[in-house]
Amino acid sequence: xxxxxxxxxxxxxxxxxxxxxxxxxxxxxxxxxxxxxxxxxxxxxxxxxxxxxxxxxxxxxxxxxxxxxxxxxxxxxxxxxxxxxxxxxxxxxxxxxxxxxxxxxxxxxxxxxxxxxxxxxxxx
Numbered sequence: 528x529x530x531x532x533x534x535x536x537x538x539x540x541x542x543x544x545x546x547x548x549x550x551x552x553x554x555x556x557x558x559x560x561x562x563x564x565x566x567x568x569x570x571x572x573x574x575x576x577x578x579x580x581x582x583x584x585x586x587x588x589x590x591x592x593x594x595x596x597x598x599x600x601x602x603x604x605x606x607x608x609x610x611x612x613x614x615x616x617x618x619x620x621x622x623x624x625x626x627x628x629x630x631x632x633x634x635x636x637x638x639x640x641x642x643x644x645x646x647x648x649x650x651x
Contacts, residue, residue: 550562551564551574553567553569553570553572553574554574555567555570555572555574556569556570556572558570560574565577584616584617584619584620585611585617585620590620590623593607593624594623594624594627597624597627597628597631598627598631599631601628601629601631601632601635602628603628604624604625604627604628604631605624605625605628605629607621607624608620608621608622608623608624608625608628609621609625611624612625
């Protein structure tokens with residue numbers, strides 16, 4: 528008779544024989560794309576709208592108020608400036624406040640005659 532063994536029969540499984548790729552696909556070319564992709568690398572089409580970057584630093588109004596306070600009360604500008612220098616994204620704002628504060632101190636010292644400048648004839 529026949530010496531060959533009959534082929535083995537396996538029980539059916541719930542998994543498909545070929546796994547489908549997971550994740551999003553490009554709506555233009557159908558190729559898989561990364562979950563956070565904005566542009567398909569296969570066809571070059573934009574697949575998601577561009578998101579504006581997060582604003583960094585202080586707002587314009589806050590910088591104007593802090594700059595004005597730094598002119599009249601330099602220690603506020605120094606404290607806020609130094610703390611802003613330690614934060615990510617606010618280093619430039621912190622440096623501006625520190626410069627305004629130092630310039631304010633120097634201006635006040637010059638106006639008070641602290642540098643040994645000539646006294647005004649009206650101040651006796």
